[in-house]
Every structure is written in C-alpha cells, then in structure tokens.
Amino acid sequence: MFDFIDMDFDPAATLPSAGPYLPDAADCMRCGLCINTCPTFRLFQTPEETPRSRIRTLSKILVENQPITDAERLHLDNCLQCRACETVCPSRMAYGELFDQAQAHLAAAPQGLAKLAFCLIENKRWRRRLLPLLTLYLKSGVQKPLRHIGLLKKLHLEDANALLTRPALKPLAAHYPATGAAQGQVALFTGCIAEHFDNATLQAAIQLLNAIGYAVIVPPGQGCCGAVHQHNGQSATGLIENNINVFNALDVEAVLHTATGCGAMLSEYRHEDAEAADLFKQRLQDISGFLLAHWPDDLHLQASPEKVAVHEPCSQRNALKNQQNVYALLAKIPRLEVTPLPDNHLCCGAGGSYMLSHPDNAGQLRAMKQQAINGSGVERVVSSNFGCAVFMNAGGGEVVHPLQLMAGQLAVLPETVLRQTNIF
Numbered sequence: 001m002f003d004f005i006d007m008d009f010d011p012a013a014t015l016p017s018a019g020p021y022l023p024d025a026a027d028c029m030r031c032g033l034c035i036n037t038c039p040t041f042r043l044f045q046t047p048e049e050t051p052r053s054r055i056r057t058l059s060k061i062l063v064e065n066q067p068i069t070d071a072e073r074l075h076l077d078n079c080l081q082c083r084a085c086e087t088v089c090p091s092r093m094a095y096g097e098l099f100d101q102a103q104a105h106l107a108a109a110p111q112g113l114a115k116l117a118f119c120l121i122e123n124k125r126w127r128r129r130l131l132p133l134l135t136l137y138l139k140s141g142v143q144k145p146l147r148h149i150g151l152l153k154k155l156h157l158e159d160a161n162a163l164l165t166r167p168a169l170k171p172l173a174a175h176y177p178a179t180g181a182a183q184g185q186v187a188l189f190t191g192c193i194a195e196h197f198d199n200a201t202l203q204a205a206i207q208l209l210n211a212i213g214y215a216v217i218v219p220p221g222q223g224c225c226g227a228v229h230q231h232n233g234q235s236a237t238g239l240i241e242n243n244i245n246v247f248n249a250l251d252v253e254a255v256l257h258t259a260t261g262c263g264a265m266l267s268e269y270r271h272e273d274a275e276a277a278d279l280f281k282q283r284l285q286d287i288s289g290f291l292l293a294h295w296p297d298d299l300h301l302q303a304s305p306e307k308v309a310v311h312e313p314c315s316q317r318n319a320l321k322n323q324q325n326v327y328a329l330l331a332k333i334p335r336l337e338v339t340p341l342p343d344n345h346l347c348c349g350a351g352g353s354y355m356l357s358h359p360d361n362a363g364q365l366r367a368m369k370q371q372a373i374n375g376s377g378v379e380r381v382v383s384s385n386f387g388c389a390v391f392m393n394a395g396g397g398e399v400v401h402p403l404q405l406m407a408g409q410l411a412v413l414p415e416t417v418l419r420q421t422n423i424f
C-alpha cells in the first residue's frame, strides 16, 4: 500500500537550484490525482507503475541530469503514452511531451526488425516493393504451419503476425472530384501504412467528402506523421518538414485527418519555421468536425437499426478532445443506436507500437476492453483510430471506423421517398 498524497513532498528540496528549466517536469505536486487514471496502475497496482513515479524519473533525466536505474527505465517503458494522466493533473503536466523528450535522451538507434519497421514507415518505395510479398505470404496459408512449429515465436514475429491483414496494393488517386453541388476543395492526410491497411476508411472519407460537395486531393508526396518516431526517441524532423511542405503548397480549404493518433501528432507539429508550422496547423482539422460543419441539410442517410458502441481512443479523448463529434456525426444515421463504450477512459492497450513492444500488458488491457464490449450488448464498435481498431480486431473484436458506417448508409434517397417511408 502507498499514500496517494505525498505529505512529505518538499518542492524546495526536490528542485535543482541550477541547470536548464524544462517545463513542468519538476512541477509535480505528488497529489496522486493521476494515479487511478493510469492503465498500468490498473494492471500492476504498484507505486512504481503510476504517472507520479514516472514524472519523478522524467525529472531525473531532464532536469537533474541524473542516470536512472534499470528498474526506473522498465517502469518508464511500461507507459502506454495514453496521456490520461494529463487530463486530471492540476499542475497541467505536459506528460506526453516530457516523455518524448526523455525518450530522445535514452533511445538508441533502432536495430534489426525495429530498423526495418522504421524504414517501411518512412519509405513509400520500400512499402510498394514489400507489400506484394506480404500479400503472397498471407494468401499462401503458411502462417498456420509456421506458428505451429514455433518459428514465428523464435523470430519474435508472432505478435506482429497476429496483427496482419491483407493490404490494399493499389494507391489512392491524387484527385477525387465532388459528386454533390461543388463547395470547395480539401486535402486528405493518409500518412504511411493506412493507405494499404486502412484503405476502406480512406475510401469512405473520400465518398463522404465528395457527397457533401468537396473535391479531395490526396497528395502523393505526403508521408508518415512522425508519431512512431517521436514517441520512440527517434527524430521526426524530416517527416514533419515533408508534410508541412507538401500540404502548405496546396490550394485547399482544409487538411483533414481520419486517424486520431496521426491527428494528435499533426496538431502538435513544431518546426524551426514556425510560420510554416502554424499555417499547416491552422488548416488542419479532424474529418468528423469538418463533415459536421459542412453537412448539407438535404443530404440524408439510410436508416440502420443497429446498436453500436463508440470506443474513444486515448489520442482523441486526451489530446484532440473532440470525441463528441463522432456521436454527433453518427446521429445522422436514422435509427442507429449509439452508446459510449463503458470504461472509455481506459486505454485498449494498442498504444502505437506498444502492442508490439509490450504484448503481455497490451493483451491484458485488450481483454478488459473486450469484456466491456461483450457486456455492452452492441453489434459493432466504432473507433476513430486505426491502431486501436487493428489491435482490438486481432483479439476477436469487430471494430470499424465511424466513417465506414456513415459511408455505408450514403445511398441518397429523394426526400419524397424518405417521407413516404417515415424515416424522418
């Protein structure tokens, strides 16, 4: 057992008298309010697995410039970077940012499979060469015998293998004209692997935008948002610079993202050319908010008597804080019953690359999420983050992006028919 409030805390004794001031790491009051929000505390129930303890380690690294122990490193690495602790902290600790800064101090250059993963994320040409081979592998049926003889486990590929789905090989077109009365033009952020592994969501986004009168540009020069790099201590500067240059060069009303994980990263872009970064962020919007703001009064969706639960990804709840848009958007589908997934404040375990680096912790959190899904009595779950959906689906869930649900009901019916069928 340990005290939630640290009565012995003496800030004067803790803060270094000299050295660089790094925002917030030393401002923790040790009040303990963050403890119960933390998924790793839920898993381990120990003081070391709390945000408060990790903030202490971050302060050691960033402010006091002290070496940390192996145990401190282990507990720091167990963090999912869900940022739930930020939302309740009275000191407004910039936990996510401090964690990234510490990772940049600690992380070594990636090796082996991690190096290959970073290359694939960064390099479109590599992806185009390797994905047909992956398709062949998935079609061939060798997964089962490889798992059976234990080879995937030996090569540390079992967890990655479980997440694989057949990739879309055909790239998206660069331009999709509006189908409804023309209103304007937007750009779609597709990032890196989503074009291949979450193609259905991107297609749905394009269909919906076209239907509300917006032409969609998908600039082929865009690339990964940089989140995986930044959260793992690698430089994301080149990726950030590329996206800023590519999107700022376009004559569009908005730059829209569909995945909240990427959206959170994009909305916090920093660059030495602050003006360019600001221009990028001014035009950046979550697609749900954009669709809501521009939805024409005469565009009606077909009814669906389904019951769905909304999973609110951590990047949406704790960084973008716009989860209400999803509920408002789904309310446009007549008869659809929409409910929040119980325990939405708790991370599903995906955590970007966490599902691969910490499969046991991630699996336990996913099992809790699955229990919440089973208890909710819904037919399907919607999630606006691709990583969460992939991870929950690998555990037996049926999770889709809300845009896919919306686009599926898009067959436009004339208003007279709608009145006759009493849909409204």
Ligand code: SF4
Binding pocket: 027, 028, 029, 030, 031, 032, 033, 034, 035, 051, 052, 055, 085, 088, 089, 090, 091, 092, 093
């Ligand atoms: S809520 Fe904030 S101030 Fe309180 S212990 Fe957690 S990190 Fe520190």
Ligand code: SF4
Binding pocket: 037, 038, 039, 040, 041, 050, 051, 054, 078, 079, 080, 081, 082, 083, 084, 085, 086, 095
């Ligand atoms: S980011 Fe999430 S996992 Fe990490 S300390 Fe905060 S609440 Fe815990």
